[in-house]
Amino acid sequence: MSQNKCVLLVVDMQNDFISGSLAMKDCPAKQDGNHTIHVVNKLTSLPNWDLIVYTKDWHPADHISFxxxxxxxxxxxxxxxxxxxxxxxxxxxxxxxxxxxxxxxxWPPHCIQSSWGSELHPDLLVANGSHIVTKGMDKHVDSYSAFFDNQHLQETELRELLQRNNITHVFVCGVATDVCVNFTVQDSLDLGYQTYLVEDACAGVSWQNIEVQVKKLVEKKANIIQSDQVSAELEKLHNDKTTVTVPCNHD
Known part of the structure; x- marks a missing residue:
């Protein structure tokens, strides 16, 4: 049992997705990831996070998704x-x-391990004491979610990290809304976390798919929230002294 503890999960804000080989602005929805950076930075600067985690696609050059x-x-x-x-x-x-x-x-080749494209964008504020979780290292399977690969064959260290910090509430932002952000939110919900999609702190690939996936997330009981609502929500959660159950670390 624990009181509410909140993580900001910043998904794949890497050079290739902002201005490189798979830049959001060049995808069908034409959403510019550069505009997302300042929104994410405002979220990162809020004082009430118990944990901040950045994810990175970290593909070998021979990855199946290329x-x-x-x-x-x-x-x-x-x-x-x-x-x-x-x-x-x-x-x-x-x-x-x-x-x-x-x-x-x-997809085009992107976020190849140790390349410029795999680095977090230089304008992104990386908080002191934050953690980085890498995904997509197995060449035979893609890994959209920050928790699991697409086949749920392998798991990243993210769930263990959240458990270690007694996290109860997960706030997700980054790219792409309808791909890696979407699958991360889905897995977070399935693992039992109260989960928020910070909608205006994301950029996506396809408008049609964004609408479809957000609707599905709402049906799964995700909280859709805007960045200017996050501070008040964090304050409310931290002032709520009700004892809550931390999601179990085992399936």
Whole structure:
């Protein structure tokens, strides 16, 4: 049992998603991640966070999600798209790891380990005492969520970190609203955390998909909140002395 403790989870605010190979401003929704940075920085500067965590895509150069690597992976019989002629945003079905079916949306190469594109954007305020969680290191499977890969085969250290700090409430911002932010919010809800999507502190890929995914998150009982509401919500939670149950660390 614990009193309310809150984490700000800043998802993938990296160079490649802001101004690099997969910049949000070049995606169909045309949302500029640069405009998101100052909103995220205001959130980071709020005084009542018990923990701040930044996530990073951290892909090997031969990652399955890169359109330039699609030809290297075996096509599954169900795939309607030939990997050798696939394009960005195509959804291909591969055989991987001993004939396992793996459905994959293809993206430009991005956030390759130790590259400029994988670094957090230089204008992003990185709080003292914060933590960085990396994801997407296995070349055979993508990892949108900050908690698990897309197949839930492997888990990052995020849940253990939240447990260690007795976190009860998770506030999520960053990029992309309809991809990594969305899957992170979903997993946070499924793990039992009271979860907030800070809507105006995010940027997404496709307007249509943003609307669809946010609607689904609302149906799953996510709290959709704007950045100018976060300070009051944090103060309310910290002033609430009701004892709450910290989500269990085991499935």
């Amino acid at each position: 359109v330039t690597n699609a030809y290297k992976f075996e096509r599954h019989e169900e795939s309607t798209i030939d990997p050798t002629s696939a394009e960005v945003y195509d959804k291909v079905v591969f055989n991987v790891d001993g004939n396992q079916r793996r459905e994959q949306v293809l």
